[in-house]
Amino acid sequence: MNPFAALRRTPLAWRQTSHRPMRLLAAIAGVSFANVLVFFQLGLASGLYASQKRPLQRLNGELVMVSRRYTNLGEPLNLPRSRLMQALGVQGVEAVTPLYIGKTDWLNRDSREKKQALIFGLAPENPALRIPELEADRGKLLRPDGLFFDTLSKEAAGPVARIVAKDGYYDTELRGKRAVVNGLFTMGLTFAADINLLTSASNFKTWFPDQSSDDIQLGVIQLQPGVSREQVQATLASFLDPSVRVLTLQQLEAVEVDHWRNNTSFGLIFNLGVLVGLIVGAIIVYQILYSDVSDHLPEYATMKAMGYSDRFVVGIIVQESVLLAALAFVPSLVLAIGLYAVLANSTSLLIAMTAQRAVAVFTLTLTMAAGSGWLATGKLRRLDPADIF
Amino acid sequence: MGPLDTAAGSPDHTGRELRIKVQHLNHWFGEGDTAKQVLTDINLSVHAGEIVILTGPSGSGKTTLLTMLGGLRAAQSGSLRVLGEELLEADNTTLTRLRRQAGFIFQAHNLLPYLTALENVRFGLEVSPVWLGQGRLAMDDCAAAMLGHVGLGERVHYYPEKLSGGQKQRVAIARALAPSPRLLLADEPTAALDKTSGRDVVDLFRQLADSHGAAIVMVTHDNKILDIADRVVNLEDGRLVASA
Ligand SMILES: Nc1ncnc2c1ncn2[C@@H]1O[C@H](COP(=O)(O)OP(=O)(O)OP(=O)(O)O)[C@@H](O)[C@H]1O
Ligand SMILES: [Mg+2]
Numbered sequence: 001m002n003p004f005a006a007l008r009r010t011p012l013a014w015r016q017t018s019h020r021p022m023r024l025l026a027a028i029a030g031v032s033f034a035n036v037l038v039f040f041q042l043g044l045a046s047g048l049y050a051s052q053k054r055p056l057q058r059l060n061g062e063l064v065m066v067s068r069r070y071t072n073l074g075e076p077l078n079l080p081r082s083r084l085m086q087a088l089g090v091q092g093v094e095a096v097t098p099l100y101i102g103k104t105d106w107l108n109r110d111s112r113e114k115k116q117a118l119i120f121g122l123a124p125e126n127p128a129l130r131i132p133e134l135e136a137d138r139g140k141l142l143r144p145d146g147l148f149f150d151t152l153s154k155e156a157a158g159p160v161a162r163i164v165a166k167d168g169y170y171d172t173e174l175r176g177k178r179a180v181v182n183g184l185f186t187m188g189l190t191f192a193a194d195i196n197l198l199t200s201a202s203n204f205k206t207w208f209p210d211q212s213s214d215d216i217q218l219g220v221i222q223l224q225p226g227v228s229r230e231q232v233q234a235t236l237a238s239f240l241d242p243s244v245r246v247l248t249l250q251q252l253e254a255v256e257v258d259h260w261r262n263n264t265s266f267g268l269i270f271n272l273g274v275l276v277g278l279i280v281g282a283i284i285v286y287q288i289l290y291s292d293v294s295d296h297l298p299e300y301a302t303m304k305a306m307g308y309s310d311r312f313v314v315g316i317i318v319q320e321s322v323l324l325a326a327l328a329f330v331p332s333l334v335l336a337i338g339l340y341a342v343l344a345n346s347t348s349l350l351i352a353m354t355a356q357r358a359v360a361v362f363t364l365t366l367t368m369a370a371g372s373g374w375l376a377t378g379k380l381r382r383l384d385p386a387d388i389f
Numbered sequence: 390m391g392p393l394d395t396a397a398g399s400p401d402h403t404g405r406e407l408r409i410k411v412q413h414l415n416h417w418f419g420e421g422d423t424a425k426q427v428l429t430d431i432n433l434s435v436h437a438g439e440i441v442i443l444t445g446p447s448g449s450g451k452t453t454l455l456t457m458l459g460g461l462r463a464a465q466s467g468s469l470r471v472l473g474e475e476l477l478e479a480d481n482t483t484l485t486r487l488r489r490q491a492g493f494i495f496q497a498h499n500l501l502p503y504l505t506a507l508e509n510v511r512f513g514l515e516v517s518p519v520w521l522g523q524g525r526l527a528m529d530d531c532a533a534a535m536l537g538h539v540g541l542g543e544r545v546h547y548y549p550e551k552l553s554g555g556q557k558q559r560v561a562i563a564r565a566l567a568p569s570p571r572l573l574l575a576d577e578p579t580a581a582l583d584k585t586s587g588r589d590v591v592d593l594f595r596q597l598a599d600s601h602g603a604a605i606v607m608v609t610h611d612n613k614i615l616d617i618a619d620r621v622v623n624l625e626d627g628r629l630v631a632s633a
Contacts, residue, residue: 008515008521008524008525008528009515009521010504010508010511010512010515012501012504012512015503015504015508016501016503018503019502019503296502298497298499299499299500299501299502301499302495302499304485304488305459305461305488305493305495306488306489306493306512306513306516307485307486307487307488307489307490307491307516308485308516309485310481384461384462385461386456386461386462388499
């Protein structure tokens with residue numbers, strides 16, 4: 001048969017779908033809504049996961065050393081500083097510097113409310129995190145009991161940023177010892193805590209006296225220019241004690257996201273949200289096509305009586321479902337991009353449309369629609385043309 | 390057309406090709422104790438170029454017999470050969486193949502509401518790969534010409550909802566006639582038509598039989614068109630009785 005014969009056929013699926021424009025519009029609106037739901041869940045999830053990477057993206061080096069059992073930034077595990085120093089002997093390593101990470105309660109001076117703070121201790125001569133506000137005023141970090149406060153911390157921490165901006169300092173208490181916030185920086189929160197704080201390595205040790213002087217929580221390894229990080233990583237892995245491991249920054253970020261996706265209920269909740277969106281879309285498509293089949297049963301029986309095969313008749317409905325999904329995708333993409341802009345503005349989450357996600361949702365919605373289209377043809381497949389006449 | 394031409398019925402002693410040969414056909418609706426026999430020992434032959442009119446009271450089994458001749462239901466007992474295919478316990482593929490070769494005009498018109506008159510007729514052509522191969526323009530020409538023959542030349546682009554009952558019936562007739570089927574089965578095709586257009590339609594049937602050698606079986610209660618028939622057979626309570 002001529003391969004272009006299909007093009008000569010009357011496009012039944014399209015003619016039937018477009019015959020009643022208002023109904024078509026309603027159907028498109030319904031399926032678009034379901035798609036937006038899916039986009040919303042995926043966007044929120046990826047935004048939240050991306051936000052978990054924010055402190056890691058400030059790491060001032062190419063490789064990091066963490067405890068073998070490290071899972072995420074919010075659960076700091078000790079490793080010996082001497083292990084990090086061993087890396088200095090490897091060719092291509094320029095310098096190493098420790099990052100101290102601690103979790104502690106923060107007391108809101110006014111409301112007496114307790115909040116979780118994540119506190120990072122930095123070596124002032126070579127800070128493990130890149131913080132521009134610190135570069136500008138490194139001396140402040142050297143002050144005993146001095147702290148920098150993340151302006152993106154939760155409101156419930158108290159009006160710290162406002163007071164520091166006005167008076168230059170904010171007196172408080174940390175782990176039963178006096179503390180003074182005398183600087184501000186902007187980095188962004190993670191799920192691990194409500195507040196981010198920075199301090200010097202020596203201050204950190206006074207607030208965490210139970211830690212030995214050799215304990216660090218994360219080691220940053222800085223390489224000489226042009227050195228392959230994979231090569232250094234492999235060399236380190238070959239001789240280092242198995243209680244620690246060395247990761248690239250990308251690997252560390254992946255570990256972080258994996259933790260929140262797989263070891264917490266976040267992943268499940270978002271997957272359920274996506275599933276609900278898809279099911280809503282599937283039900284709408286099924287409803288529309290099922291009633292289409294039921295309303296036009298005699299016409300479909302006539303097609304069979306004229307000699308059209310079951311496959312042809314079922315194909316019309318499946319084509320209609322795919323058509324609906326394709327038509328509904330365009331407005332839902334536009335709506336989702338708008339929604340992402342609103343979300344990114346009103347929260348501090350990193351939410352943006354990616355081509356990958358658009359393609360994924362398009363594929364999902366097509367598959368879902370084709371599936372429910374096929375389900376809707378049950379009656380059609382059983383239809384015996386003789387029963388109509 | 391396809392290889393089916395060679396599989397068509399063979400000529401008998403009259404010299405004309407036998408398109409339908411029904412022997413000892415019985416048909417029941419329902420199963421077991423509740424089975425109800427609607428056709429009993431039917432014997433009927435129809436040749437190419439022949440018009441047979443089937444009459445009989447309501448409920449006598451006319452539509453049932455016609456649907457079996459058109460491959461809409463498989464035969465259960467006896468023998469039913471149509472266009473060279475044995476339809477006794479025939480499978481779906483065989484039935485679909487037969488349906489493609491036969492034109493069927495139903496008691497209800499069943500036009501597709503979302504297609505114009507012309508497109509509905511064209512849809513009847515598209516089931517044939519041969520017509521599909523000739524392209525849309527050729528199919529449109531054929532469809533428009535056939536609509537002209539049934540008196541709807543002015544209304545080719547109307548949707549069914551804008552047509553009267555009789556006009557819709559004529560579109561359905563054009564749809565069945567357009568492919569020039571070798572077998573035409575019509576169930577009260579003139580019921581919704583006035584006297585003149587009813588006459589025009591049966592004249593078209595006659596033309597199809599004479600010029601294309603189509604075999605035609607038509608159910609009708611309309612005495613005014615009996616004269617078109619080569620033969621009238623009468624069905625009573627599921628049995629064929631000699632024509633009046
Ligand atoms: N699908 C079916 N299931 C059960 N019984 C049926 C079915 N179709 C028809 N019948 C019965 O078979 C008998 C013959 O029906 P059929 O439709 O062939 O009659 P008909 O001669 O075409 O009548 P009419 O002139 O009213 O159209 C009727 O008694 C009818 O009730
Ligand atoms: Mg009938």
